[in-house]
Each structure stands twice: as C-alpha cells, then as structure tokens.
Amino acid sequence: MGRPLEPGERVLLVDSRGRRYLVELAPGGEFHSHTGVVDHGALIGVEEGTTVRSSTGARYTVLRPSLADFVLRMPRGAQVVYPKDLAPMLLLADVHPGSRVLEAGVGSGALSLALLRAGAHVVGYEVRDDFAGRARANVAAFLGEAALDRYRVEVRDVYEGIDEHDLDAVLLDLPEPWQVVKHAERALRRGGTLVAYTPSIAQVMALREALAGSDFEMIGTQEHLLRTWHVEGQAVRPDHRMVAHTAFLTHARLLGPVPGGLKAQAPLP
Amino acid sequence: MGRPLEPGERVLLVDSRGRRYLVELAPGGEFHSHTGVVDHGALIGVEEGTTVRSSTGARYTVLRPSLADFVLRMPRGAQVVYPKDLAPMLLLADVHPGSRVLEAGVGSGALSLALLRAGAHVVGYEVRDDFAGRARANVAAFLGEAALDRYRVEVRDVYEGIDEHDLDAVLLDLPEPWQVVKHAERALRRGGTLVAYTPSIAQVMALREALAGSDFEMIGTQEHLLRTWHVEGQAVRPDHRMVAHTAFLTHARLLGPVPGGLKAQAPLP
Amino acid sequence: MGRPLEPGERVLLVDSRGRRYLVELAPGGEFHSHTGVVDHGALIGVEEGTTVRSSTGARYTVLRPSLADFVLRMPRGAQVVYPKDLAPMLLLADVHPGSRVLEAGVGSGALSLALLRAGAHVVGYEVRDDFAGRARANVAAFLGEAALDRYRVEVRDVYEGIDEHDLDAVLLDLPEPWQVVKHAERALRRGGTLVAYTPSIAQVMALREALAGSDFEMIGTQEHLLRTWHVEGQAVRPDHRMVAHTAFLTHARLLGPVPGGLKAQAPLP
C-alpha cells in the first residue's frame, strides 16, 4: 500500500489524452481546465495512480511526478536543461551520493534538482537574484525542505572566481565557459570533472581552446539526440518531429601539470 | 589534497594518446603494454591525476575510473548496456536514493552498478549463474563490498514470476519483456515504473501490445543517439563513425485499473 | 543575360525575412500579402534575381523555383514526398535520362516531377482520379507541357497488376507495397530496381518478408535524416526542431531465379 498524497505535495494530473498538469495540492483547492473542475479534496489522501472524474465527467489520473515530469513543468524563467541532457551530464560528471559539486548558471534549477536527487552536495552560482530564488523554491517543492541542507545558491558571477576547493565536479551552463577554466583548475580536486553545456559550436571551439592550454585532459564533446517513437498497432514509426538540438556537452578531467603535455581526444563511447 | 590510491583499487591508466586501461592495483604488480612496464608501486599511494613513466619512458596518467569508464572496461560476458542508455534508463525509472528496484537480465552488472550508484536497493534476477557471479564481483570492485548490502542477485527466471512487492521500478534487459508485464503489475507499487531495453523494434511491438492490455499507462518508446565531436583547431566536426543503435527504451507507469481505459501515447520530451 | 520571366511561369517571391511564395505570373495579376500588393507587371519581363517593392515598400525578390521549392509549395492533396527523400529515391532507383519507370501512388506528383526532371519516362498508377489530374497539372506547371510526352497517369490499382514490361524501376508510395512484389517481378527487366516509401516499420517488415520469398535480391532498408543548421555570427548550431521521420526506403534489384536462393542483406553505404 502506497503513501497517500498529502496537502502541499506537487502532483501530476494526467488526462485521457495523456496531457500532464503539475498541481500543488491544497485543502479546498481546485484544478480548472476546459473539461471542468477537479477538487483537490478528491486527490488528498488517495494513493498514486488513482483515477478521478472532473465536474463534467472527464477522467484524470493523479501521480507523483518523476524528476523529468517536474523539470518540464515547474515554474521557470530561462530555458531549462532538458532531461535528455540532464541524464548524460550526471554521468559525465560521475555524480554520486556525497559528490561535492559547483553548478554555475543555475537558472530555474533543473540541473540542481538532478544533482541533488543523485545525492550530491551542490553550491550554485547564479548572477540573477530572481533565478536563484526560483531555483531554491523548485528544489524545495520537489525534493522537500530537507534537500536545502545540501544546496546553497549564491548570487555571484563565476567568471570572477570560485571560492570552493577540492570539488568533485564543476558544471557550467553559461555563455562563456572558457572564462571559468582557470578558476575550475583551482577549485577541483585532482581527477575532478568539468562539464559545460553550450548551445553553439562556436562556444565549444573557444572552450576547447581554453582547455587545450590548461591542466584538463581526457577532453571530449558530444551531443545527445532523443528520438521518440509512435507505436500504435501497425503504425510503428519515429514521431514526425523532434528536438534536433539543445546543446553540446564538453567534458574534461583535471590532471596534474604534465611536462610536455598529454593532450589527446578521448571521446566517451 | 585527495585520498591516495590504495592496493585493491581499480584505477584507469591513460596513455599519451588517450587510450584507457583498467588496472587493479596490487603490491608488486606490473602493468604491461607495448610501451613497456609500469610498476604498481609507482601508483600506490599517489594522488589521482599523477603522471608516471613506463620502463621505456612512455607517459601514463592514473585516475579513479568514472562509472562510464568502468562499465566499458570491466570483465563482461554479455554485451553491456552502454552509458548512453544507462543515464536515460535511470531517469525514466526515476531512480533515487532509497528506490526499490528489480532488475531482470542482470548480465555483467552494468545497469546494477548505475542503479546502486544512484542509491537504489536492487534485486537482480538472472538465469545464468556465471553472469550473476560476475555482476556481484563487478559491483564489489567498483562500489566496494558495502554496496552488496543493497544488492541481491538471484539465479532465476523472471518469466516465471516476481516475489517482491511494492517496488518502485522494474527494469528489463531480456528477450521477451512482454512475458513480464503481468508479473510487474503485481510487483510494482501504484505509480511505479517499468522500463525495458530491447534491441529490436519487433520486441517493442510485442511489448507495447502487452502493455496496452494492462494497467500500465503513460507509455512511451524512445531511442538515444550519442554523437561525439572531433574538435582540434579548425577541424571541428562530428566523428566519422558512431554507434547508430543499441536498443529502444520502452517505459510505462502502473496506474490503478481504469474503467473504460485511459490509454494514450505520452512521449517524454 | 538571363531569359526574362514570362506570363504563365511559376515564380518564387522571397520576402526580406526569407519567406517564399509560389506565384503564377499573369498579365494584370497581383500578389497580395500583409505587406501590400506586388503587380505581376513589375515581374514579367525582368530577369531572375530582381528585387521589387510592394505597394507599402516591402522588398520581394523574384526567382524561378527550384524543384524542391516547387514541390513544397505546389497544390497538393496528400502529403508529398519531401525533397530529402526524393533525392535518395532517384539514386536508389538509379534513374537517368531514358529510364523507364512505373510509379504507383502518384499523389500530387512530387516524385513524378523528380523522375521526369531526371529524364525518365514515367507511367503513373493512381487510384484517385483527382490526384491523377493534379499530378498532371503540377508536372505541366513546373516542367512545361512538353514533359507530358514522357508522362502518363492511369487511374488504376497497382495491386491488381502491371501492364508494362521491361521497366528499369518501380517506385511505390502506397499502403501495402508487398501486394506489388509479384507484379513487379514480371514488369521489371532483369537487374531492375524496386523502391518503396513506407512510413511504418511494420510495413517494412511485411515488404521485406514478401521480398525474401521473391526473385529480388540486394535488398536494403534505410532512412534519411536532414538536419539544418542555424549559422549567424557566433550562433552556430543545428536548428532546434527537425522533421524526425517521414518514411523508410526499402530497395531491391530483380535477379533471375537462383537455385537455392542468394538472399543476403546488402546495405548501401
């Protein structure tokens, strides 16, 4: 028997056509759509996966949102990092419970959520005060207040330096990641990882040039394409449209200074 | 200052061309390659990111392997699930610290490693005894003996049933996942997730048909393409060759029985 | 000096934002848009590449459309075969001046146009009379009346048989291409080529099964992905959205009967 849904929780309402709505449960609250009203009272206390009816008889199923569902529907100002990129960024940065991570360019907190969910301790640098506040609110909403113990967002510019030391990973989602390379060299432990998310290949070129002149090695750049399929009886085909591009991911590990250099392309299969 | 490398640890040796070798450190041990010998004694006790010389003067840098490095180089019998698929499988299954997961078709343990690293408690069903043993050994080698507290592999056939209850996720890497749908309905909690990894689209078709007649909803199928780039001065282009296909990922969440059905395609963006 | 634009010609008007409009030039005609009116009189008699002004001062450049421009903007009922697929279909069918081709499922005539442009003699089978008429009109509009000498569309069902003999190629864009395999065996010359355009992989499976039991060999299936790039100063990246799927192309060549069979997958690199 599952844990019943409680007031204050964010839940996902799924209609009969598969559309998903993120709702914060509140006593006396109502969810309004073009198919009528669903009283929050019908949702509070029930188990995930329960189906209810709106005032016009339309069906809605209620579920706790997955991380991916939440990230795509949470309040946001900037473009969020999509789940298709969140997953490989965690893997490239080798994040695990206890990892000490700096994230610069926090935005609405999508990457913070993924890092914290994976058990990391996260310091975020974000130049916009409103973004920093929203990121904190999104983290608390999805992971609960307790997660804030492992999360600190500072309103500051990472181009001017990093105060932390012995970090396991530095993740960057900002316009000029090459400005951070020298700071990251001092902030990461040996063997630590830098991962940068950049929409333009021209950004990749500038970053790669900065990395080539640094103590980072095992440098690679990659992009991830997600292709969804339509499967319905004999109609079995990729969906007609897809997101063709979000960003390039560039990654590197910090080694000690190597006399004569060791630079080599080493793409991760 | 990082933790020094110890005997018994698996480390990654990286040569000057970026090739990577997985080595278990042993007092008195030697790493042999066509560029001569590296004594383990030169590696034990040093910090990650240190560069040493082989007997012929070739440079090697020593690092702790990332999960992705380890999975691609650990002992294995069957084809492993590639990191490009491990990452989205964790996201689709919404795995997090404390998740209770059944994995069927354990193989060499690549997916087990990723699940345990993310903090899950994992029960594995595997029909081949030798695979089960290798998976356990790989888990212990990368995550340490302590991780075995959250990992149990049983030599048995998931087509015949699942004993666990109230699971958060069931992950399948086996030939006929449609045989598991009815068992997964009983083993998952409401709202729990099924994720299946299948190389052939014909397997997807059979699985989707089984799911369409079940209490699973929010069903989708997707594939992930990883494209690595070559970036060297003015030569900036995707690598010439890529892995074009590994498998399709089909995912669904378990709802309660819905009178009249709620089936709808809902691809995760 | 180029040939001046004449009444009756289809031309492309391109506005200052790159949007393209297909217009048939007529004495006294007018092109109306939200930026005012362009008199056809200002276009007739000028050279391609000339820029004119609308009544409100908006700029339009006039050009003869390429085949790709025409196909995407011509009158059409059904979904047309996209240029990204037209090009490889011609190559797979090895079409050249003088080729004798049957096309079944003519639709609006996009493939007919490409075949005729490449110099082929084309017989089209099309079950819908209105489609057949539109295809003929589109061919005459783009290639001129003279092209109709090499083009005949019959309103008939190719599933019931093919009257032609010694064809170089049979191209199919219809729901059940497997129904045509036996007819194509009799209609093609030895060494001739069959190419089928099918949206669903389930269609591919049925077609491949029919081909496996036929005298066709050198069988392959492929899909073509077109990814366009945005290049503007330092913003250099793939466009955010793309057509992820149109159809799978299956191709085969007719050999003589082979005792014992010769079936082998032979993908074209």
Add this chain to the structure above:
Amino acid sequence: MGRPLEPGERVLLVDSRGRRYLVELAPGGEFHSHTGVVDHGALIGVEEGTTVRSSTGARYTVLRPSLADFVLRMPRGAQVVYPKDLAPMLLLADVHPGSRVLEAGVGSGALSLALLRAGAHVVGYEVRDDFAGRARANVAAFLGEAALDRYRVEVRDVYEGIDEHDLDAVLLDLPEPWQVVKHAERALRRGGTLVAYTPSIAQVMALREALAGSDFEMIGTQEHLLRTWHVEGQAVRPDHRMVAHTAFLTHARLLGPVPGGLKAQAPLP
C-alpha cells in the same frame, strides 16, 4: 529481354553474402577471389541478373552497377563524395538536363558522374593532374565515351578565378570555398546556385561570413544522415554502426545587388 553484357563494360559481381566487386569485362579475363575463379567468358553475352558459379562452385550474380555502386568501388585517390551527399547536392543545385555547371575540386569524379548522369554540362577545375585524368577515366568507364562531350576537366586553381559565365550552378569540394565566392558571383547567372561540401563546421562559418557579404541570398547549411536498417525475421533494428559525418552542405542563390541587403536565413525543409 535485356541487352547482353559486352566486353569493356564494368559489371558488378555479387557473391552469396552480398559482397560486391566491380569488374571490367575482357575476353579471356578472369575474376579471382578466395572462392575460386570466374571466367569473364561466362559473363559476356549473358543478361543482367544471371547467376554463375566459380571454379569452386561459389555463386556470383552479375549486374550492371548503379551509379552508387560504381562510385563506391571505382578507382579513386581522394575520399569520394558519398551517394548520401551526391543526391541532395544535385537537388540543392537544381541540376537537370542541360544545366551548365562548374565543379571545383573534382577529385576522383564522383560528383562529376552524378552531374553528368543527371544531364548537366560540366566543367571541372582540379589542381592535381592525376586526379583530373582519373576523373575523366571514371566518367568514360561508367557513362561511356559519349559523356565526355559534356565534360571538360581543366588542371587549374579555382581560387584564381573562373573563366565561365552564365553558369547555372557552381559546386565546390575544396578546403577554402570562401575564396571562390567572389568568382562565383561573376560566373553564375542571376538565380544560379552555389553549393559547397565542407567537412568542418569552421569552414562553414568562414563560408557563411563570405556569403553574408556577397550578392548571394537564400543561404542555408544542412547535413544528411543515412541510417541503414537490419531486417531479418524478428530482428528489426537500425544497423549498429553508421557513418556519422561526412560533410556539411552550404547552399545559396545569386540575386542581383539589393540596396540595403536582404539577408535572411532560409533553411530548405
């Protein structure tokens, strides 16, 4: 009844595993492989699609090669333009019977073959004398001596200028296409097309900058991905490996000078 194979023709021998060999038929000639010998005498005079036996009993089927088969197996020095790119290049350049085309960077003649096959008149500029000779030989071998009436290769450097005028298209496969933009402006007719094939996105950036300062408009850049499928019974999946990258195709049309400019990105769908 097909035209019998003649001495001097290039034919394709296909073995029972689908492997293809390009052979020039000669009286008294022999084809040698690890499965024995096939006498050319057994091939001359037979119809396409005939199956013969080697001295050890291995089966070979003989066919005339398609353009794609020939291009991939003809004698070559440099890397050829692959069929997957030849097809869209013809479409982008809107090549048709009678088109007047300059091709610079002829290499082994793959693109020349495709252009001539489509009915164009082609002038090739090629700096290497040996390449020019091989290209001519490949054209004669596949299309026959008569095709040389529409084909002239000059050993010269297109960076130094173009003598031709009123061309319909200029196609470039060379390292610095931006050096050709000014020459192409004078050599093309109004409305004519420039298409450049460049492996590196850095080349695209330099070319696009040159085009932005020219009379070319309707500028786009695209890449084409070919994904082949394995279809055998219930094993239905993309092939495991693919060519992930060959080149980017950049295309533009020449307009008259536009006061104030008209530059706009206009990707071809």
